[in-house]
Amino acid sequence: MKEYTKEELKKIYSARREKLLAYMTENSITAAVFEDCEERRNPAVRYFTGHPTDALFIIAQNGKCALIPWDENLAKERAVDIEILPYNKYERRNIRAVKEVLKSFRLKSKRLKVEIPPSTPYPLFLQYVDALEGWDVLCRENSTHDFVVDMRCTKDEYEIECTKEACRVGDWIISEIERGIRENWLQKESDVALLIESELRKCGCERTGFDTLAAGPARSYAIHAFPGYTNAPWPAQGLSILDFGVVYEGYTSDTTLTVAKGPLNAKQEELISLVEKAAEQALPLYKAGSPIKKAAEAADLVFSKAKRSMPHTLGHGIGLEIHEFPRVTPKHPDDLLFKPGMIVTLEPGLYDPELGGVRLENDVLITEEGNEVITHSKIIRI
Template identity: 50%
Template sequence: MSYEERRNKLYRWMAEERLSLVMFEYTETRPDPAVRWLTGHPGDGLLFLGFDRQGKSHSLLVPWDINIALIYAQADSLVAYAEFERQPLKALKRALGYFNTPLGSKVEIPPVTPYPLFLNYVEALIDFEVLCRNGGIHQEVETFRAVKDEEEIGIYRTLSDITNELIDALEQHIRSGDLSTEGAVALFIEAECRKRGCEGMGFETLAAGPQRSFGIHPFPAYTGGDFATRGLSILDFGLKYAGYTSDVTLTFVRGPLSRAQERLLTLTERAYRLALAMVGEGIATKTIAAAVDTLFGNAKKSMPHALGHGIGLEAHEAPALRNRADNDWVLKPGMIFTLEPGLYDPAQGGCRLENDILLTEAEVEVLTHARIIRL
């Protein structure tokens, strides 16, 4: 689907909801990837979608770096953010003039707008109905984004191939002893992914040798310390390709292990297989996450994080896969998400197994080949 087709989908929704103008914001503190999803612009900026007096739809991109936007972005108009001193309220006011939006119209701003800033908007736009809500256009985009289209699935196939190449290369170099520290492993991934066309990492690589693998997210993310020595080592990484992120976790195991360590591994693998077996169209993700929690609970263990999450332009996006009352996500064809059961013990270390799953009309595809690797 082209950027324009995505925007057209939103214009239809806006017309139904009688929204005259909506604002999306990708900035340092409020980075909404909807801006890139709707225009291709990979940097900071604001995006306005609206209707003019004749009811004609129009997109206005306000990028921080106009030179980058000129190369990458597709929008009907471009105005540099510097024109508005990088103040969203100033840009929004100009947009209202640009679209000639009738007084009294509905104008929607991001639902992450801080309360004090929201008051400023309301005061400055007294002649308009300012909406700032969950369940509005921004959540609509999130819901659209949770189901990937053909182009996005194509990107994920390429990205998964690259991720899998790196997984195999990592296993080989760790077995041979070429990569023996957390830092060497992390920098290998950094270097190799770019050689294969990636934009970079989806998030900071987490590499934790046996002394540190008990942390869900080790701190620091990686060090010069030993990796894959005796015990359990965790490697969690994601590659970014054409804006999209993969997210996998491998556990490297070197024996002899304690019985407690063997048990962590067995339970994690069992939880992963259970979760994967439950994936299917129409299944509530809460059900899957609850089943895993029950499995761990029966073994007197507990997992201190969610079972998984959607991936896409963000490393964590919809759908959520967690066992929580407010989670009402249901799996649909086109969703791409992680399954990542893990257990952590300060005395024994930790293990986690995470792969990226694509649900299609026909089947459940495990896109990535992360695994527990016994050395």
């Protein structure tokens, strides 16, 4: 992918923070706290600072902001254009850090309002209230944090490039998997899962986007096989599923392929045909300005005509998290539309305890003109 200079990255992260500040100003929010810790993960910290994990990010309406990381050395290496304050300075206590940083910002307002994450447990919220004397502590829905979730559902240029690189690596791995199947050196669920782990590291990726799901015919009836993979044969005669993603600079791909190893019976062939048709019918509706629910309804119609139903949504956003807004479901209102910059999965699937399961999943970038399918998963027939 394109190499971004430090100055280019500064502009990208600055633009994100400026958009957040505009929202805070419009809604009279004096300061906001974002927390990424073991108990409450929030990728917004990475989104606004570049720091990958375990930190507080505090931003104020006057433009001042700070990153308080658990690992100061890592933050100095990865954070982009932001003041870094050592966690030890605050005895590694989040509430004390928030209190002292807000005081150092010297904020002035008739009514000081700070928003903390909606996921904050009630006892912890009360501790914030006690500690932040003179502040209105807000912990609520429809907050600054929800605005950020909406921000993150449409990707900027850098996010799109990172996701495309993750997808490129994922496609390469799929080609290696197909080669391994045809040359017969991939024989077990654990073989394919460990191949993915090895190859993504060689290609400069951070990790898998989630625990790899490799299920042979005896387990492919489950939407998400449990456990994710075993030492059972993969693929074997029948329908085998593989669901995986790889993460590049925080951004994940998400693909599912099905291996159809013959001979198959007529009902298994029907499952494959229906899933391929559902993907084909829904894809043109993944376009800017189109109601999201229409794509889901198109896939559901394909299945209902065959007296079958899909037990999960047609897709979901991806990014710094594997499941992001929006879901692709018929439950959405008519006015929730696809927007340019969204990256959304298209993953029709059918599952039967006797026949096995079929899912075909690719990642789709919504563009001004329509869409771009940025992964190339498929049904592999052997």
